[in-house]
Amino acid sequence: MQKFILTFITAVLIMAFNQEVKSQTLQILPLGNSITQASNVYQSYRYPLWKKLLDDGLDFDFVGSHTDHYLCGTPTFPDYLGQSFDMDHEGHWGWRCDEVLQGDGSSAGCRGSGSLSDWLMSYTPDIALVHLGTNDMFQSTGGTGAINITIGELKAIVDTLRADNPNMIILLALLIPTSDPDHSWKIPLINAQIPQIAIDKYDPNSPIIIVDQFSGYDPVADNQSDGVHPNASGEEKMAQKWRDAIMDALIGINVDVDIMLEGPFNGTNMNALINADLPLAQPFNSAPWNYAGLESFTSMPVDIVDWVLLELRDATDAATAYESTIIAQKACFVNADGKIVNLDGSEEVRFPVEIAENLFVVVHQRNHLSILSASALTETGGVYSWDFTTDVNQAFGGSLALKAGGGGVALMVAGDVNADGVINTADYSTAWTPEAGLQGYNAGDLNLDVQVDNVDKNEYWKINEGASSQVPIAK
Ligand SMILES: [Ca+2]
Numbered sequence: 001m002q003k004f005i006l007t008f009i010t011a012v013l014i015m016a017f018n019q020e021v022k023s024q025t026l027q028i029l030p031l032g033n034s035i036t037q038a039s040n041v042y043q044s045y046r047y048p049l050w051k052k053l054l055d056d057g058l059d060f061d062f063v064g065s066h067t068d069h070y071l072c073g074t075p076t077f078p079d080y081l082g083q084s085f086d087m088d089h090e091g092h093w094g095w096r097c098d099e100v101l102q103g104d105g106s107s108a109g110c111r112g113s114g115s116l117s118d119w120l121m122s123y124t125p126d127i128a129l130v131h132l133g134t135n136d137m138f139q140s141t142g143g144t145g146a147i148n149i150t151i152g153e154l155k156a157i158v159d160t161l162r163a164d165n166p167n168m169i170i171l172l173a174l175l176i177p178t179s180d181p182d183h184s185w186k187i188p189l190i191n192a193q194i195p196q197i198a199i200d201k202y203d204p205n206s207p208i209i210i211v212d213q214f215s216g217y218d219p220v221a222d223n224q225s226d227g228v229h230p231n232a233s234g235e236e237k238m239a240q241k242w243r244d245a246i247m248d249a250l251i252g253i254n255v256d257v258d259i260m261l262e263g264p265f266n267g268t269n270m271n272a273l274i275n276a277d278l279p280l281a282q283p284f285n286s287a288p289w290n291y292a293g294l295e296s297f298t299s300m301p302v303d304i305v306d307w308v309l310l311e312l313r314d315a316t317d318a319a320t321a322y323e324s325t326i327i328a329q330k331a332c333f334v335n336a337d338g339k340i341v342n343l344d345g346s347e348e349v350r351f352p353v354e355i356a357e358n359l360f361v362v363v364h365q366r367n368h369l370s371i372l373s374a375s376a377l378t379e380t381g382g383v384y385s386w387d388f389t390t391d392v393n394q395a396f397g398g399s400l401a402l403k404a405g406g407g408g409v410a411l412m413v414a415g416d417v418n419a420d421g422v423i424n425t426a427d428y429s430t431a432w433t434p435e436a437g438l439q440g441y442n443a444g445d446l447n448l449d450v451q452v453d454n455v456d457k458n459e460y461w462k463i464n465e466g467a468s469s470q471v472p473i474a475k
């Protein structure tokens, strides 16, 4: 059974990322500084991660240029499941990003030697776990210029990794916090910039997955007394985050969905007039969606029309795809051309799920009626695709769910200002009226032209009054 799981996971990985895995064994590179290396008395996250991946049945090999721990000597690594700990790693105590790139960090005290491009000559990772930048912050002012330099070096590290394997999965950490009062404030500043690396360096063949090692990590309780290096509980937390990210990257499906919103529809595609007013964090964290995702970033790409909440349901058929069948949600963007895209602009939205019965997709937007795919999505080339724009019958409920616009394009129906699934007088009297005259990102702005005015009321709400979402709710 275990062998089957291993083969299955590797096969999924190959399908998911068109990866040319040279062997069945996944090469995993732990790349970092002292937090990755650890000392002669503590183990690093690598040991609990190794145990978790063995528990998962993953066929893997940690790779790295050395096995040393800082100050030399080795902590105790009890065998697990009959195996000895795989000590290979690329942790280098005290090294900054530029030293990882250029190789002039100190090798004293068993810190290792060489540089990233040298190390990569002796192995080819399938997955890199990158936790770097802490020393850069400790040794800098923490000013914008210093942060920008380090972000640039992290991008160069991405380039160097990809030069070795253009299909590498790069798990890039938000740094764990420190309790050192001279430097603790710098860590959130660089963490705020790290997600943009995944956007700027987007490559469909080499995903950069941000792993939030900061949240939930206590800078005192989870660190050694130095306030910098993880203790056993910190190592455990880091290992769990890495493990979850690795398994999410290996097991999952890609979804490619197209919609068109009636409000901004211009006869061909959608106007993105509200682009500059869109919030930088996902707007579905309140009722009725109550979606807790942390999707946010620092600047809005052009051509984005609005946020949407993409939802997967696993059910026997569309009529019974109730809320109880929801298996995943993700806040995404809808582009002017109708493509639902990730925050990095990529069209295939990845979900770390497996389908037991049939896959149905729901699209929520804040003032248009939610829609459900009329049929189950099928997989082609590793992607589940659904295009709601080609025909009103693409949505469950047909012409009750979508309306035909110019050129035969099927449109999501505008007018549900209070997002309760029904377009009725409440949308006008208690939702639209208080916003009348406002400018900006408001639900009463049904045509998404930044202005809440009578055009929204008369040409969208009034015309669509009486329509309701056909997405099953009960059970
Ligand atoms: Ca190894």
Ligand SMILES: [Ca+2]
Pocket: 415, 416, 417, 418, 419, 420, 421, 422, 423, 424, 426, 427
């Ligand atoms: Ca309503």
Ligand SMILES: [Ca+2]
Pocket: 444, 445, 446, 447, 448, 449, 450, 451, 452, 453, 455, 456
């Ligand atoms: Ca408007």
